[in-house]
Amino acid sequence: MHKKIKNSLKMIDKIAGRIAITLLVCVLFIACTPKAKNNFEIAPVDFLDKKYQENGFVLPDTSKTVRTYPSYLSSDDLGVFTVNYIGKTGNEQFFWEADYMFGFFSDENKAAIGKPEIIDQKIKEVLKKNSNEYYKIAEFFPKDEMAEYNSPEDFKLKGGALVYFYLYENNKWVFIKKIASNKIDKKGITLYNDLILEYKLKDAKAIPKEFQGEFSVNVETEETSSGMANITYYFSVLKDKVLLNKDSYHEPVSCMGAYKVLQHENVLDLFYVENDDVRCKEINNTFSIKKENDKYYIKGVGGEGTINEWIELAKS
Numbered sequence: 230m231h232k233k234i235k236n237s238l239k240m241i242d243k244i245a246g247r248i249a250i251t252l253l254v255c256v257l258f259i260a261c262t263p264k265a266k267n268n269f270e271i272a273p274v275d276f277l278d279k280k281y282q283e284n285g286f287v288l289p290d291t292s293k294t295v296r297t298y299p300s301y302l303s304s305d306d307l308g309v310f311t312v313n314y315i316g317k318t319g320n321e322q323f324f325w326e327a328d329y330m331f332g333f334f335s336d337e338n339k340a341a342i343g344k345p346e347i348i349d350q351k352i353k354e355v356l357k358k359n360s361n362e363y364y365k366i367a368e369f370f371p372k373d374e375m376a377e378y379n380s381p382e383d384f385k386l387k388g389g390a391l392v393y394f395y396l397y398e399n400n401k402w403v404f405i406k407k408i409a410s411n412k413i414d415k416k417g418i419t420l421y422n423d424l425i426l427e428y429k430l431k432d433a434k435a436i437p438k439e440f441q442g443e444f445s446v447n448v449e450t451e452e453t454s455s456g457m458a459n460i461t462y463y464f465s466v467l468k469d470k471v472l473l474n475k476d477s478y479h480e481p482v483s484c485m486g487a488y489k490v491l492q493h494e495n496v497l498d499l500f501y502v503e504n505d506d507v508r509c510k511e512i513n514n515t516f517s518i519k520k521e522n523d524k525y526y527i528k529g530v531g532g533e534g535t536i537n538e539w540i541e542l543a544k545s
Contacts, residue, residue: 267371267373269393270393272367272401272404273305273307273369276303276312276395277312277365281301281305281310281312282301283303284301284303285345285346285348285349286349286353286356287301287302287348287349288325289417290417296322296507297325297326297327298314298316298322298325298421299313299325299352299356299363300312300313304381306372307371307372308374308375309370309372309381310367310369311367312366313365313367313418313421314363314364315364315421315425316362316364317362317364317513318362318512318513321359321362322418333351333352333355364421364425365396366395366396366397366405367396367397367402369392370384370386370390370392371391374386374387374392388411389409389411390409390410391408391409392407393407394406394407394408394424396424396425396428405424405427415505419507422510423505426510426512429491429500430489430491433490433491436466436471436492436497440466440497440518440520440525441466441467442545443464443466443544444463444466444518444542444545445461445543446462446542447459447460447461448460448462448531448532448535449531450480450532450535456478459477459478459480460476460477460480460482460531461477462474462530463475463476464527466497470488471489471499472486472488473485473488483509484501484506484508486501486503486504488500488502488515488516495520495521496518497517497519498516498517499515499529501515514529515529516528516530518542519539524541526542527539527542
């Protein structure tokens with residue numbers, strides 16, 4: 230009898246020992262396994278939630294050298310973010326220029342400078358009225374990528390920390406890019422314009438053969454003391470891009486070089502990509518070219534009198 234009890238106790242000790250070893254291995258495995266990083270290629274929150282706007286809208290830079298734009302800063306447990314409203318056309322972006330007297334900083338609003346509550350209220354009024362005229366882009370800084378965090382306004386990123394960007398499209402936040410912080414060489418509206426344009430042009434396809442070739446058009450702009458000012462545009466439509474050259478009489482020449490193309494139906498939309506010249510590089514297309522009954526037409530050339538008209542192109 231005693232022998233059976235002894236054997237049973239030995240068996241229990243063996244089982245207990247195995248359980249203890251198993252538990253120890255599990256604990257060590259969990260402790261030593263690196264914590265999985267959050268997948269921020271899905272927006273972590275709805276950045277447009279009203280609760281994130283409690284600190285109000287601001288205009289990040291009102292200098293004459295950098296275009297400003299409406300923005301707000303907020304945070305949650307996962308990180309810090311800004312939501313930025315970027316005008317879809319040059320007109321909407323120019324509206325916020327500090328020295329544009331007919332825009333946001335009209336005489337009426339200049340009195341509100343230095344009064345954040347009033348500025349916030351007036352920005353919200355503009356955005357509510359013209360909401361569809363703006364892209365909304367969020368810039369997200371995960372706390373996982375921070376070396377130090379004190380507040381949404383006071384934190385330090387780790388070297389090479391990843392910053393995430395999202396665009397609000399079709400009533401949802403769409404991840405568009407992540408960039409190492411030490412690789413970001415632009416800021417503000419210049420950075421956001423580039424990201425939005427890059428996202429739009431990701432669907433660019435080869436230009437159909439029927440549109441390829443050499444085209445030109447001459448448009449008169451305004452009368453001068455020595456004759457009618459005019460511009461001649463020369464378009465070289467290649468398989469993957471369009472190259473533009475210009476000649477002019479009494480008109481400044483700018484925005485020459487490479488354009489990328491998006492096609493919808495029988496229309497080519499041309500987007501300037503040669504460099505970062507703010508006079509030329511816009512989120513929306515500069516020119517449109519279409520073909521009708523074996524003839525080609527362009528919109529976007531000349532001045533106020535012709536820029537919105539379809540004008541026939543000559544094909545060489």
